[in-house]
Amino acid sequence: MILATWNVNxxxxxxxxxxxxxxxxxxxVLAIQETKLIDEKFPKAAFAELGYxxxxxxxxxxxGVAIISKKPIENVSRGLIQQGMPQxxxxxxxxxxxxxxxxxxxxxxxxxxxxxxxxxLSWLDHLHEHINTFSKTKPICLLxxxxxxPADEDVYDxxxxxxxxxxxxxxxxxxxxxxDWGLHDSFRELNKEPKxxxxxxxxxxxxxxxxGYRIDHIWVTEPVKSTLKRAWIDKAPRKLEKPSDHTPVAIxx
DNA sequence: ATGGTAGTTCAACTA
Numbered sequence: 001m002i003l004a005t006w007n008v009n010x011x012x013x014x015x016x017x018x019x020x021x022x023x024x025x026x027x028x029v030l031a032i033q034e035t036k037l038i039d040e041k042f043p044k045a046a047f048a049e050l051g052y053x054x055x056x057x058x059x060x061x062x063x064g065v066a067i068i069s070k071k072p073i074e075n076v077s078r079g080l081i082q083q084g085m086p087q088x089x090x091x092x093x094x095x096x097x098x099x100x101x102x103x104x105x106x107x108x109x110x111x112x113x114x115x116x117x118x119x120x121l122s123w124l125d126h127l128h129e130h131i132n133t134f135s136k137t138k139p140i141c142l143l144x145x146x147x148x149x150p151a152d153e154d155v156y157d158x159x160x161x162x163x164x165x166x167x168x169x170x171x172x173x174x175x176x177x178x179x180d181w182g183l184h185d186s187f188r189e190l191n192k193e194p195k196x197x198x199x200x201x202x203x204x205x206x207x208x209x210x211x212g213y214r215i216d217h218i219w220v221t222e223p224v225k226s227t228l229k230r231a232w233i234d235k236a237p238r239k240l241e242k243p244s245d246h247t248p249v250a251i252x253x
Numbered sequence: 254a255t256g257g258t259a260g261t262t263c264a265a266c267t268a
Binding site: 009010012013034036060061062108110116147201202203204205206242245 | 260
């Protein structure tokens, strides 16, 4: 199975890029984030024409996640159970070919110490509780825009970015609980070289200067890890006209 | 400390 994740930053704007990428990369499953579309406006027909089924969970203006799959997506569930927190469309999950696919758009957090940062940490707590209800002996892929660079080799400059959003020790510690539970960073299992990025800010010519972060991930349980064939970042879509600020990450297993 | 750009929406917010 080829499984990919991509934060498209508006499916409305990026639909041609997404369709082109599906045609060339031919993934079995693509998880997308930041669709920024209410469900009534999701372009189902365009995906059906390419032979893909879709499940989506969207809202106006912000967030929004979807799973695009050649095979049926079963037991679909949307959202996280959170008490006293505003519901945002950041999680959709389902079973494809016996594999549990959990597509997340983890909050960005804006700035360390801000209210949005606290929301990010709380959201991660709830996600951790959720993953705890599963068995790690099951094939599970937790994938999406994590908005966290797990280690110093995952940022362009660990000194300049030290302690800032997506890099802070508290965020990394929160994320490490998922590793402790039994999830493996598939890209890092197969690629050891530093500075392999998935996101570059639109500002300051960051892509041209390679001022990036590796924040889009596919974390998998042992049954998937043991059958991993490859894991890669496809930078080609980031080089197109009007690109998303993120580029796809994929695995084959 | 701020700015730079992009998307949604139309002044301000999010990233």
